Amino acid sequence: MLSLVASPTFGRTAQPAEGGGAGAVLRKVLAGGAMTRPAVGRATGLSPAAVSRHTADLIALGLLRELPPPDGPPRAGRPRLPLDIDTRHHLACGVHIGVPWLTFALLDLRGRVVAHERIPRQGGAADVLRAVRGHLPSFTARRAAGRSLLGVGVVTGGWVDSERGVVVEHGPLGWHDVPVRDLLSGATRLPVHVDGHARALARAELLFGAGRDSTELVQLFVGNVVDAAIATGGGVLQGRRSRAGDIGHLPVPGSAEQCPCGRTGCLQATVSDRALVRRAHRQGVVPQPDLDLLLTRAAAGHTAALELFEERLRLVAPAAALLLDVLNPEVLVVSEAGTAVSPHLAGVLHRQVLAHARPEPGQLVTAGSFGLDILAVAACAGVLDSAYRRPMELRTARAS
Template sequence: MLSLVASPTFGRTALPAEGGGAGAVLRQVLAGGPMTRPAVGLAAGLSPAAVSRHTADLIALGLLRELPPPDGPPRAGRPRLPLGIDTRHHLACGVHIGVPWLTFALLDLRGRVVAHERIPRQGDADEVLRAVRAHLPGFAARRAAGRSLLGVGVVTGGWVDPERGVVVEHGPLGWHDVPVRERLAGVTRLPVHVDGHARALARAELLFGAGREATDLVQLFVGNVVDAAIATGGEVLRGPRSRAGDIGHLPVPGSTEPCLCGRTGCLQATVSDRTLARRAYEQGIVPRPDLDLLIARAAVGDRSALRLFDERLRLIAPAAALLLNVLNPEVLVVSEAGLAVAPELGRTLHAQVLAHSRPEPAPLVAPGSFGLDLLAVAACAGVLDSAYRRPMELRTARAS
């Protein structure tokens, strides 16, 4: 069981300055730390008194810590100890629901994967959520090593409504209107953050990855589901009914792949992991249609495997360029398995996207920051995003 442990401030009325100020301090230290209190105040636009108050609260919560003074000659007066993110006490927990696998993960406050496990995804929505309920407590108890949990994230592809905690539609899984948060709420007695994996990865990129110095970002996710997420002003957009970023049915000229929507040539059907694995099997690159086998071949430099990933990136590029042309972000991040194991494919991505987009100045076109850990990071990203935005509202639970 996971026993509830309230944070020192949970349940009390927040001070007027507490909401945004504490989060601003925490995010600033994440982005620029280690930092002294005066440096935090200057960067965040807060008074010394506000920084002092928020810092004390965040240290008490185990989110910040004072670090040893830097090397150098001693200074007169009280030493200004730098502040850093404290990763010793808390973890974010999450699960990614994919087509072949359920991925369980724990991340620290810097977005680093502490532990992850995966089990086969089997059965319909009821069976899958029962499997999550059965596996999650034991996973957390085994792997958290005494650290408390800040919340539980549940992410998947397709059309997901985070406000209601519902997977509205996931074509490859055959899910419709599945109340994920309601079904899992009792397993941890902690907040359950439900979202689509592209939006979750966009939040992770803004906090820890290629978007750390940006506020306008587009995240393109390519797996068995192909979708996008859009961030502007540092906020990830949902759109009406949480459908922003649905690009899976853009047409691919020349493609005859049948799609679950009833048409042929849709982007998702053409470039999905399942399609790629099937093509690899048909061409004799792998002994069965298994994406993990294809990734392993690409990782050791197999030219045939790399060619298939190269071809997929060329098919993705026009959609990526369309997102650039319409949205004009500072950063376009593409999360795709080939890029994770063969960084040289990034040259193909960059050249092909720019070939289909407007002339310079071009934004940064970057592979996803999290490699093959992207599903583990996505699973926990909503929990960490909430912690950095509203740290004074946190609850924690001890895994036991």
């Protein structure tokens, strides 16, 4: 009979099965900063021998490095050199497929953007993936500076089946059952990680952002696609056929926006970037329906632009509060473009969500951690998540 009672750990922290001890060591050093081997052992519950073995492997792979000894009087015995993440050798590569743009990015092992470029998205799925195959080699050759690549992430909105590497449905792009991984795998010698951008951002927030000290997190993404991701136990919930987090058709009371699904007032149709810039253009706030123009005006404190973003946040807040109350995470992250350029709008988000929710003490409600780099970070998040979970399975290639 299956027991739901945890086994005793005799004072040691149980390790996640995925990645084993090496992954646990790497993630603890990422979360804790420079740490000595004894500190790693205390944080992970691993024996000194296991810590020594795993750190030696991770140093050999170029994932960890020893720092010089700290200043101070010398101590008897072997010096305890701090360990830190080694960002000198490897990069994660990724592509975010958006409605207006394709964003190409390189991130280091601490999730920092090393390089990014964007080109207009044009044509259907075959044209887009042909453009990705064509641009990726030159981008990495020019911008990776000889560092090895850990993998290629491909991230977009809508319904993405991560296990099969298929974009099942992306309404704004008009994509259905596009086998992205199969179509791109031949263009690279590296693993191709395909994911939806809400799940990708949830992974990034857990590794490098607001959720780095948490295991329970909900990520709400508001763009041309509106969707959510749920992290529990430090892992991101996929759901059947990777469909968990599909909230784009939640009703918005009072909205008369037509949705492609045939109904009116769906969340995505009401608050998407497309709907927002249409309203901005109609009201004369921007000369054309362009999100970059609207963001520039909001960043400059333009009252009418800020009011449009404030109204969007008021419409998003009930859905965010519903996620907070129903799922009860430690952290709720809402990634929305206006909050990336205006601290005022980040404050509006916080107040509006809490006005509709019943938060518990200690719960964090926050805007996304990555500002205007959000799409670049999302593009590479799956590659970095895989590296930190299964470092001993890494397969790298030099950019050329």
